Amino acid sequence: MSKIIGTLGPKSRAVETIEGMLKAGMTVARIDFSYGTPEYHQETMEFLKQAVRNTRTLCGVMMDTLGPELQIINKSETPIAIDVDAFVTLTPDQSKEASSKYLPINFQNLANVVKPKDTIFVGQYLFTGSESTSIWLEVNEVKGNEIVCRAKNAATLAGPLFTALASSVRIDLPTLSENDKKVIASWGKANRIDFLSLSYCRHAEDVKQARALLTSLELTKTQIFAKIENAEGLKHFDDILKEADGIILSRGNLGIDLPSEKVFLFQKAALYKCNMLGKPAVITRVVDTMTENPRPTRAEATDVANAVLDGSDAILLGAETYRGNFPIQCIGTAEIVYNQRFYFKKVLEYVGEPMGHLESIASAAVRSATKVGASMIIVFTSAGQAARHTLIAKYRPLMPVMVVVIPQISTNFMRFSFSGTFTARQCLIVRGLFPILADPQVSTSNAANELVLKMAIEHGKMAGCIKANDRVVVCQKIGDSSVVRIVDMAA
Structure with a gap:
């Protein structure tokens, strides 16, 4: 999820x-x-x-x-070995080569914002914090626009780019x-x-x-x-x-x-x-x-x-x-236990009453799906209705939420534009949401909605999320009304 x-x-x-x-x-x-x-x-x-x-x-x-971001460019890409207690000078002079003695940094004003005993961390781009590939420097003294530091550990800096972080120091950029x-x-x-x-x-x-x-x-x-x-x-x-x-x-x-x-x-x-x-x-x-x-x-x-x-x-x-x-x-993660009942109650208490229209529909959909043991929630949405499916995700249902995005086609008589792909892709960062794009030719009629629902259920079956005798909760807008309904799958 x-x-x-x-x-x-x-x-x-x-x-x-x-x-x-x-x-x-x-x-x-x-x-x-x-x-x-x-x-x-x-x-x-x-x-x-x-x-x-x-x-x-x-x-x-x-x-x-x-x-x-404070950066140090290692133009030669030669690994730089620094011993514990060695002195290293951070300098804004970009013409100097990075070495065990000098590290040229991209912030001209650093000497004006640090003081003795401050800590500066230097490591690889997207560093891991390994004590052998990153260095902790303690500011020893400030000389003009250069900062003389003492290494607190031994390390070898490798690669073309190092990132620097000055602990608890505001960088005025x-x-x-x-x-x-x-x-x-x-x-x-x-x-x-x-x-x-x-x-x-x-x-x-x-x-x-x-x-x-x-x-x-x-x-x-x-x-x-x-x-x-x-x-x-x-x-x-x-x-x-x-x-x-x-x-x-x-x-x-x-x-x-x-x-x-x-x-x-x-x-x-x-x-x-x-x-x-x-x-x-x-x-x-x-x-x-x-x-x-x-x-x-x-x-x-x-x-x-x-x-x-x-x-x-x-x-x-x-x-x-x-x-x-x-x-x-x-690319993997672990999910073991999720107390959905406790979480649902906590969110309801936070939201309070009276609820807004969309919040009420979303919470009702998740409550219904939980009570009937639904295998999936299917929500219909369009480019302008992102709040509907994100609110359902807010209540952290145990079952996956299939977001059926109905694209919209518009024209100014010169060219056509297609909207909906943004909405679908932005579901891909929210827990539990799984988007699919419907046919852009689909109208908003009840018959068309039923056809799209049937296709969505078939998609859920092919994905192994919906089986015979399962129940599915559907959240959609029919006319001027928002509807939450329970659909029983045939045996």
Whole structure:
């Protein structure tokens, strides 16, 4: 029922590999602009499109911005060995080669915002936090615009790009950089992205600015997922959640800005808040060891299961699929027990009474499906009715929810436009929703609705979700009325 977001990169961009990831359960492909050129990512997109055609599988596309990320370029790509207690200088001088003595960083103002005893973490792009491949630096002194640090552990930094994080230090860079705006306006618009992952989101205003940019580019259907990565984002979490379409908890970065023992507390609180508002929540950093190993550790498997039980809609795989050796094997998760009755009651109490029209219909559909032991909920929706199926998912039914998206065709007498694919693909990030596209020629008549319902049931049977003597709960609009009904399958 949970969804998997896979980051496509050097180890996972071949058509055959993407096909394997789609078959294994990837529902959203993440394209990360922290690294690589637009041309490189466009080539990856073409591979993804081919894999989607070959597998006949829907897949959403998430574009991840760079934001105010501190980066160190290793032009020679020569591994850099740093010993414990060695002194390393962070410099804004980009002409210097990265070495065990100097690390050129892309933020000119860093020396003005750090102080002695501050901690700076440097690791591989999409780092795993391994003590042998990433380094903890303690600021020893600041000399002009350079920062002299002492290494707190021994490590070897490998690869062309390292990411730096200054713990509990505010980086005075815009959340949407000029380069971010440029690639969204060009690459993002050209590829009609389904989701924008707003990196290092710190304020609700960041989401508003991103929304205004998307609106100006006529990307009004693109959903914004605010990526919470530091203490500043946590401080303004409630306001950010109100503005965003969903939340991504970047646990790796949060684990540097916060004491480790506080990350899980925030995770539980954040997932609860997302669930009560019916907004998708995504967590990262789940099977780090699978970058090098074909199986997760028991602790990682338990962590994934607990995240699902806490209410996470989706799991985001970063380094595991981007540069890991087992991208297809990584596409997996664990769900064991879900107390739906308790969860349903908790959401009802949070919503309170009187309920809104759609909220009442959604909760009634899930209550009916639970009481009669339905094998599936089928909900009819269109491009303008996204709230109907997302509210059903909010109540976390035990059975899958088939979202029958009825596309709409419009014309200005010069050309035809087809809407509905956005709605279908954006279901692929919400727990329990499984979209199918209906025939766009279908009208809104009762006879046509019954025909589409029959086809949806047949699709459920072929997928193995509906069997003889099962019951199916259907939620649809008939005329001016919203109807919830129970359909008995023939023996």
